Amino acid sequence: MSRGKLPKWVDYGLLPVLNLAAAFFVAGLVVLLIGENPLEAVKILVWGSLGFGEGVGYTLFYATNFIFTGLAVAVAFHVGLFNIGGEGQAYIGGLGVGIACLALDRIVLWWVTFPVAVAGGAVFGAAWALVPAYLQAKRGSHIVITTIMFNFIASSLMVYLLVNVLQKPGSMQPETRNFEAGGQLPLIRDILPGLDLGQAPLNLAFILVLAACVFVWVLVWHSKLGFEIRTFGANQTAAIYAGISPVRIVIITMLISGGLAGLMAINEVMGSQTRLLLEFTAGYGFVGIAVALMGRAHPIGIILASILFGMLYQGGAELAFEKPAITRDMIVVIQGLVILFAGALEHVFRPYLERLFASAPHPAAQAT
Amino acid sequence: MSIIYGFYATDAGEIRIDGKPVSITDSKTAIANGIGMIHQHFMLVDNFTVLENVMLGVEGGLLLNAGIAKARAVLKRLADDYGLAVDLDAEVGELPVGLQQRMEILKALFRGADILILDEPTGVLTSAEADYLFCILRDEGKTVLLITHKLREIMAVTDHVSVMRRGELVDTREIAQTSVEELAELMVGRSVLLRVDKKPAEPGRTVLEVEDLTVRDGRGVVRVGHASLCVRAGEIVGIAGVSGNGQSQLLEALAGIRTWETGCVLVDGRDVTADGAVGPEEIRNMGVAHVPEDRHRMGLVNAFAEYENSVLGYHGDPQYGSGALMDIKSMQADARDKIEKYDIRPPSCTLKTSMFSGGNQQKIVLAREIERDPVVLLVGQPTRGVDIGAIEFIHKRLLELRDQGKGILLVSVELDEIRMLANRVLVMFDGRLVGERAADASEQEFGLMMSGVTEEAAE
Numbered sequence: 001m002s003r004g005k006l007p008k009w010v011d012y013g014l015l016p017v018l019n020l021a022a023a024f025f026v027a028g029l030v031v032l033l034i035g036e037n038p039l040e041a042v043k044i045l046v047w048g049s050l051g052f053g054e055g056v057g058y059t060l061f062y063a064t065n066f067i068f069t070g071l072a073v074a075v076a077f078h079v080g081l082f083n084i085g086g087e088g089q090a091y092i093g094g095l096g097v098g099i100a101c102l103a104l105d106r107i108v109l110w111w112v113t114f115p116v117a118v119a120g121g122a123v124f125g126a127a128w129a130l131v132p133a134y135l136q137a138k139r140g141s142h143i144v145i146t147t148i149m150f151n152f153i154a155s156s157l158m159v160y161l162l163v164n165v166l167q168k169p170g171s172m173q174p175e176t177r178n179f180e181a182g183g184q185l186p187l188i189r190d191i192l193p194g195l196d197l198g199q200a201p202l203n204l205a206f207i208l209v210l211a212a213c214v215f216v217w218v219l220v221w222h223s224k225l226g227f228e229i230r231t232f233g234a235n236q237t238a239a240i241y242a243g244i245s246p247v248r249i250v251i252i253t254m255l256i257s258g259g260l261a262g263l264m265a266i267n268e269v270m271g272s273q274t275r276l277l278l279e280f281t282a283g284y285g286f287v288g289i290a291v292a293l294m295g296r297a298h299p300i301g302i303i304l305a306s307i308l309f310g311m312l313y314q315g316g317a318e319l320a321f322e323k324p325a326i327t328r329d330m331i332v333v334i335q336g337l338v339i340l341f342a343g344a345l346e347h348v349f350r351p352y353l354e355r356l357f358a359s360a361p362h363p364a365a366q367a368t
Numbered sequence: 369m370s371i372i373y374g375f376y377a378t379d380a381g382e383i384r385i386d387g388k389p390v391s392i393t394d395s396k397t398a399i400a401n402g403i404g405m406i407h408q409h410f411m412l413v414d415n416f417t418v419l420e421n422v423m424l425g426v427e428g429g430l431l432l433n434a435g436i437a438k439a440r441a442v443l444k445r446l447a448d449d450y451g452l453a454v455d456l457d458a459e460v461g462e463l464p465v466g467l468q469q470r471m472e473i474l475k476a477l478f479r480g481a482d483i484l485i486l487d488e489p490t491g492v493l494t495s496a497e498a499d500y501l502f503c504i505l506r507d508e509g510k511t512v513l514l515i516t517h518k519l520r521e522i523m524a525v526t527d528h529v530s531v532m533r534r535g536e537l538v539d540t541r542e543i544a545q546t547s548v549e550e551l552a553e554l555m556v557g558r559s560v561l562l563r564v565d566k567k568p569a570e571p572g573r574t575v576l577e578v579e580d581l582t583v584r585d586g587r588g589v590v591r592v593g594h595a596s597l598c599v600r601a602g603e604i605v606g607i608a609g610v611s612g613n614g615q616s617q618l619l620e621a622l623a624g625i626r627t628w629e630t631g632c633v634l635v636d637g638r639d640v641t642a643d644g645a646v647g648p649e650e651i652r653n654m655g656v657a658h659v660p661e662d663r664h665r666m667g668l669v670n671a672f673a674e675y676e677n678s679v680l681g682y683h684g685d686p687q688y689g690s691g692a693l694m695d696i697k698s699m700q701a702d703a704r705d706k707i708e709k710y711d712i713r714p715p716s717c718t719l720k721t722s723m724f725s726g727g728n729q730q731k732i733v734l735a736r737e738i739e740r741d742p743v744v745l746l747v748g749q750p751t752r753g754v755d756i757g758a759i760e761f762i763h764k765r766l767l768e769l770r771d772q773g774k775g776i777l778l779v780s781v782e783l784d785e786i787r788m789l790a791n792r793v794l795v796m797f798d799g800r801l802v803g804e805r806a807a808d809a810s811e812q813e814f815g816l817m818m819s820g821v822t823e824e825a826a827e
Contacts, residue, residue: 223692227676227683234671240625241658241666242681243649 006350006357012301016294016342018349020308023341027334036325048318049311055318057189057200063310064202064267067209067302069288071216072125072261074297076143078220079253080233085132085147086261087285088154089125093262095158096124097269098166098176098276105183113183117270118208118263125262126255128154133254137247143254151285162278175277185271203271212260213299219256229253261285287339294342305342312338373405373485374398385483404476408488410468414461419443421460422475439478446477451504465589466497473504483511488612490521517610519548519555519819531555552815556783566767569791571600574637575775576622576656576744581631583614583621591617593799595631599744599775604766606790606807607779610818614799615779616661619748622777623658624651636743652681657737661748661779663726667733670722674712675703677721678736706735711761727758734762738769745769748779763789783814 006015028038049059069086076083083089100120104113132146159174168177185204189197220226232239232249240246268280287309294308295301316331341348371378374394382389385401392398398405412421419436422443428435440456447453454463454471463471469489476484484505490498502525505512514526522529523543530540531554538554576599583592591614599605607615620626622633624640624647633640635654640646648658660666668677679688679699687702689695703717710731712724721729730750737745750766751759766789770776780786786793787807794801795817803817 218693222694222696224683224689224694225692227694230672231669231680235665235669237666238669238680241623241648241660242683243624243647243652245647 006353010353010357012296012298015346015349015353016296016301016305018353019294019341019346020338022349023334023338026341027337030330030333030337031326034325034330036323041319041323041326044319044322045311045315047315048322049315052198053196054198054200055314057195057197057202058314058317059307059310060206061200061202061267061272061310062313063303063306064206064209065264065284066287066291066306066309067213068264068267069261069285070291070295070302070306071212071288071299072257072259073288073292074295074299074302075216075220075229075253075260076257077292077297078226078233079229079249080236081136081143081250081254081257083129083147083254083257083261084144084289085129085150085258085285086264086288087281087283088147088151089128089258089261090264090281090285091151091154091158092128093121093125093259094265094269094276094280095161096120096122096262097265101179101183101270102166102176102276105179105181108182110182110184110186114185114204114270117183118266121262121265122259123262125265126259128262129254129258130251133251133258136254137250155279159278162276166276173277176275179270179274183270184274185266187271201272203267205267205271208263208266212263213303216260217299225252261288287335290339290342293346308338309335372398372403399479399481402480402482403485404473404479404481404483405485406469406472406476406487406489410465410472412460412468412472415459417457417459418454418463418471418474419456421471422478426479443474443478446474450477452477466501469497469501481510483513485513485515487515488517489514490516490518517555517819519551519816520821522551523548548816548819548821549812552819552821553812555819556811556815566789567771569603569770571603571791572773573601574598575601575635576777577634577637578622579632579634581618581621581633582629583617583626584629585617591799592621592628595796595799595801597777597794597801599777601743601775602770602773603792604770604776604778604790606786606793607777607796607801608783608786608793608814608818609781609796611781613796615781615796616748617799618796619658619661619746619777619779622651622746623656623660624648648681649684652740655743656746657740657742657744658746659733659737659748659750661752663729663733668721668729670720672721673718674707674721674724674732675700675717677732678703678706678717680736682736682740706732706739709739710735710765725755726753727755730754730762731758734765738765742774745774745776746779747776749781750778751780751782751785783811783818787814 024042028042031038031041047055049055069090072086072089073083097117097120100117101113104116128150129147132141132143132150135141135146136143162174162176166176167174188202188204188206189195189200218226220229228239228244228249231242232244232246236246239249264281264284269276273280291302291305291309294305295303312331312335316334319326320328320331372383372392374392374397377393383392384390385403390397390401392401392403413424416424419439423435423439428438443456452470452474454467454474460468460471473484486505489501498521502521506525514521516522526543528540529543529546529551531538531551533555541550578595578597581592581595582590585591593614595618597605607618609615617626621628627645635651635656638654640651640654652658664670669680672680675696676699679685679702682688683694688699700717704715706712707715707717712728712731712735714724721732724732734750747766750762754762763785766776766778778786778790790807792804793807793809793814794804795814796802797818797820802820805813805817
């Protein structure tokens with residue numbers, strides 16, 4: 001990814017906004033096509049996600065998931081790897097969280113379970129990234145392929161475990177029993193009743209994810225490990241010259257990436273569902289890729305992009321409810337367009353902007 | 369040559385074939401005009417068969433079958449006519465390089481080439497293979513353009529020779545009327561030197577000793593063969609040679625980036641592999657600094673800010689932050705010191721490295737490596753792509769360093785530079801150090817050695 005030809009405010013500000021505008025423009029055309037008013041649709045979407053307490057709560061709850069998986073993808077980006085396996089790593093991370101909660105919820109208070117569950121989610125998520133990382137580092141097996149495969153393996157493994165091992169006795173549902181109070185994260189609406197969050201499942205994992213953002217920021221830009229990660233990601237030959245072991249740096253970075261993805265389960269499993277169930281990841285791992293791309297692999301950008309996607313999820317649900325013509329599938333189309341323009345087509349407008357700004361004089365022009 | 373084959377466009381001038389001006393815009397028009405190129409690095413698909421490789425680009429239709437049968441017949445005839453026997457169904461990746469090259473020639477002939485361009489064809493061949501190749505070429509009745517730095521090959525097989533130096537055609541001679549010595553002189557040239565005042569070297573103890581070092585590349589080709597050398601404190605030892613004769617690999621091996629097969633390296637009297645295998649970090653810790661040949665590929669991370677590059681390789685040093693974190697303030701302060709000391713412009717340590725000019729980028733690397741106060745400094749192509757002002761600065765700095773008692777091993781393809789800086793010059797040819805001369809030996813002598821005419825023959 002060659003950056004730097006553009007002024008920062010264009011790269012980080014104007015370009016994402018342009019991409020977003022293009023996505024909404026095309027989405028608006030689709031809405032028009034099915035006979036609804038696009039402006040009205042936007043109004044409902046924004047109001048539904050930000051207009052009232054409960055909406056905001058849901059938006060931030062979804063955003064929490066996206067930030068976790070977005071950070072996971074971003075960390076791998078910095079070492080030059082494309083971790084598509086956030087979905088599977090989060091799923092297996094859920095296993096770690098679930099086991100911790102099931103084991104402790106009847107014995108101790110939630111704040112004792114919490115750190116154990118965090119460790120469980122991170123370790124299980126990291127473990128799920130370990131094999132693809134090892135294969136990439138030692139054998140050169142492409143991480144995109146292996147992590148996708150591991151998503152499927154994770155899915156099958158969880159079905160097996162939830163049906164045969166962890167299932168609640170006497171139930172036909174492929175899910176565990178409900179965690180009791182010792183295995184539940186406090187909801188923000190209970191801690192701060194004044195906020196009027198309605199039934200929104202926003203919970204303490206939101207604080208955890210903000211801490212994770214700080215962690216990633218310090219890791220990538222202020223630690224020696226981060227220096228090595230970025231060096232390897234930007235120039236592998238220079239990294240070897242600098243004495244950085246490719247095997248070591250790839251494996252360590254992928255473990256951190258997998259661990260961050262695994263923490264997503266804290267929000268879903270411990271914070272909201274209070275039980276381990278099938279497919280609780282619901283594609284959040286994949287949205288993390290778009291979030292990381294759109295957020296330029298920087299925590300601040302990821303938070304903003306995650307809130308946007310949180311709005312699309314929450315506002316989209318409201319929209320589908322208000323406008324029967326705009327079905328749930330339409331919302332998926334709009335989300336898909338945003339991912340398309342912000343992620344896959346990220347570079348569409350870049351050359352034009354670069355040409356536009358190339359004429360502007362640059363300080364390096366005076367360099368000898 | 370890449371222009372003739374259509375890889376690059378001409379800025380000015382024209383190309384005439386058989387007296388007719390032609391415009392070659394891409395390799396397709398070059399082929400249509402009967403030009404065939406055999407690259408130094410073969411352009412083959414390793415997991416295709418010989419036949420498939422030859423047909424690549426001239427499959428002759430949507431379906432392969434008809435084309436395959438026709439190609440097979442034509443190739444058989446060509447192979448018989450020219451004595452270029454190759455098993456058509458062998459997978460190319462499994463063939464030895466000599467055969468790969470033979471099929472590159474077949475490929476060109478198959479496309480109806482009348483003019484063959486051979487770019488350093490013997491670089492990867494054994495001498496027997498090379499002899500055979502020239503045997504074939506001579507009897508073909510084709511026009512052959514041979515690009516090589518090996519003068520003996522020129523003398524042995526060509527009719528005319530043109531000498532190029534730094535992108536300019538220096539002179540053209542009839543082989544019958546010239547000699548190896550004359551060509552060597554033309555090749556090396558006598559350009560005006562940027563003289564630097566220097567005192568005579570005062571060599572002290574030996575700081576770098578290399579014995580019987582052999583390095584193979586990824587394909588198993590010996591790049592450095594049984595090299596032995598020593599560098600003493602307070603001297604600059606130059607390694608001269610035409611680019612691609614193993615200097616890069618030697619330097620990278622000494623810096624710990626490449627592993628060596630046999631041999632032993634002593635830094636300041638200590639065997640570097642005494643505690644097992646070493647990497648760049650261990651070598652660095654023993655006091656060996658390395659200015660790599662290619663700053664863009666290896667010496668710098670272009671996307672990084674200047675201050676980040678000025679600690680690359682030394683980022684683990686406690687000076688730049690204790691524990692796991694980096695102290696960005698101290699990194700920047702350190703970088704600003706170096707910027708001032710080395711007159712790096714523009715003087716901004718937060719500017720992205722790719723924004724600096726070549727000379728200033730090179731100074732960033734030099735400052736980083738020199739300021740660590742190394743025992744041995746390995747320097748590759750210190751002034752490649754660097755402006756004159758910076759060249760002078762870099763040369764002066766290297767001599768200063770020498771006078772401070774550092775041992776410097778200097779690899780450069782610029783003979784002028786080596787002769788000016790070094791007090792002893794080793795010449796590398798085909799992976800071997802073929803001889804040592806004092807820096808004031810004649811250009812002709814160096815030219816001969818660099819072209820593979822052995823020391824004994826030259827004397």
